[in-house]
Amino acid sequence: MEKIRISKIMAQQGLCSRREADSYIERGWVRVDGEVVSELGSKAWPNQKITLERQAQRRQTARVTILLHKPVGYVSGQAEQGYRNAASLISAATRYRGDHAPISFEPMHLRGLAPAGRLDIDSTGLLVLTQDGRIARQLVGEDSEVEKEYLVRVQGKIAHNGLALLNHGLSMDGSVLRRAKVSWQNEDQLHFLLREGKKRQIRRMCEMVGLKVVGLKRVRMGNVVLGDLPPGKWRYMKENEHFL
Numbered sequence: 001m002e003k004i005r006i007s008k009i010m011a012q013q014g015l016c017s018r019r020e021a022d023s024y025i026e027r028g029w030v031r032v033d034g035e036v037v038s039e040l041g042s043k044a045w046p047n048q049k050i051t052l053e054r055q056a057q058r059r060q061t062a063r064v065t066i067l068l069h070k071p072v073g074y075v076s077g078q079a080e081q082g083y084r085n086a087a088s089l090i091s092a093a094t095r096y097r098g099d100h101a102p103i104s105f106e107p108m109h110l111r112g113l114a115p116a117g118r119l120d121i122d123s124t125g126l127l128v129l130t131q132d133g134r135i136a137r138q139l140v141g142e143d144s145e146v147e148k149e150y151l152v153r154v155q156g157k158i159a160h161n162g163l164a165l166l167n168h169g170l171s172m173d174g175s176v177l178r179r180a181k182v183s184w185q186n187e188d189q190l191h192f193l194l195r196e197g198k199k200r201q202i203r204r205m206c207e208m209v210g211l212k213v214v215g216l217k218r219v220r221m222g223n224v225v226l227g228d229l230p231p232g233k234w235r236y237m238k239e240n241e242h243f244l
Contacts, residue, residue: 001161002044005153010050017133029053046232063131064109065237066090069229070127076115086127087113098228099235116140117148117197117221125150125218128228128237139221140197146222146243150192151185152216153191154206162209166190170208172198 007021016024024030028038031051037044044050067218070076070086079085090113092105109131116128116139130136139146166182181193190211192202203213219226222243231237 001046003045006030006037006042006044006050009046010045010132011137014134014137015050015052016056017137020133024052024056027055029056029195049187054073064113065128065132066109066113067128067224067226067229067237068127068129068233068234069226069231070119070124071231072122072124072126075121076118076127083121086115086119087129089128089232094233094234096229096233101236101238103236118199119218120200120203120216123216123218125216125219125233126221126229128221128224130237132166133244145195147220148194148197148218148222149220150194150202151189151215151217151219152202152206152213153188154190155188155214156211158211159209165209166205167191170205170237172204172217173199174186177201180205 007018007026008031010016010021011018013022021030022040025037025040027040028036030037031046031053032042032044034051040082061204068086068089070089074086074089075083079088087110090110094104102136112131113129114131114136115157116130116136119125119127128135128139132159138144163182163184166180168179177198178196180192180195185191188228190206194201199205202216206213217226224237224241224243
């Protein structure tokens with residue numbers, strides 16, 4: 001066993017993201033076995049106890065997570081030529097009227113707001129944008145166990161063993177995909193449950209078995225559902241909502 005960067009341990013333990021950890025360390029808001037650590041790059045043994053000062057805890061509490069029903073035609077992340085990013089839809093005017101979270105919209109809620117998981121430009125549905133690195137890691141970390149649910153309209157004739165392959169047996173980007181749960185919703189729509197999110201994964205999976213995706217909608221991420229949130233509208237994630 002060898003020492004590891006404290007910021008890495010903090011991220012692994014779900015305390016915050018590595019970037020946030022470095023920020024907290026610089027401010028002297030991190031303790032290892034009760035001792036303040038303020039030097040970037042400091043290391044510790046994996047079994048040492050790491051705690052955050054109240055200033056860091058208050059900063060985390062003040063961070064918001066926003067649930068957006070992304071329409072087709074918007075990119076999840078950085079704006080691309082000719083297309084706006086999904087975060088540009090978030091304003092006081094586009095907040096869902098049914099959102100009863102006791103939070104007033106403020107421009108500061110847009111600072112550092114980043115998508116936790118991609119949703120293609122030609123896909124719609126639930127997109128999570130958050131200021132909280134803990135949530136981002138929970139949703140997009142390599143070891144994420146958050147299940148994502150999709151409704152996928154398709155065209156074409158599926159290969160004779162196509163449904164079995166969609167569930168397990170396909171490879172992408174040099175590695176075998178994690179086991180999925182895929183079933184027919186009706187004659188032209190598939191129901192997907194995934195625990196990973198490679199670039200355009202569902203579309204590529206369908207192409208491998210002879211199908212073309214003509215519509216894709218994400219309706220759930222873990223325990224958080226899209227529900228009746230209209231396209232282009234958003235709401236704050238509630239305190240009692242959790243992905244796992």
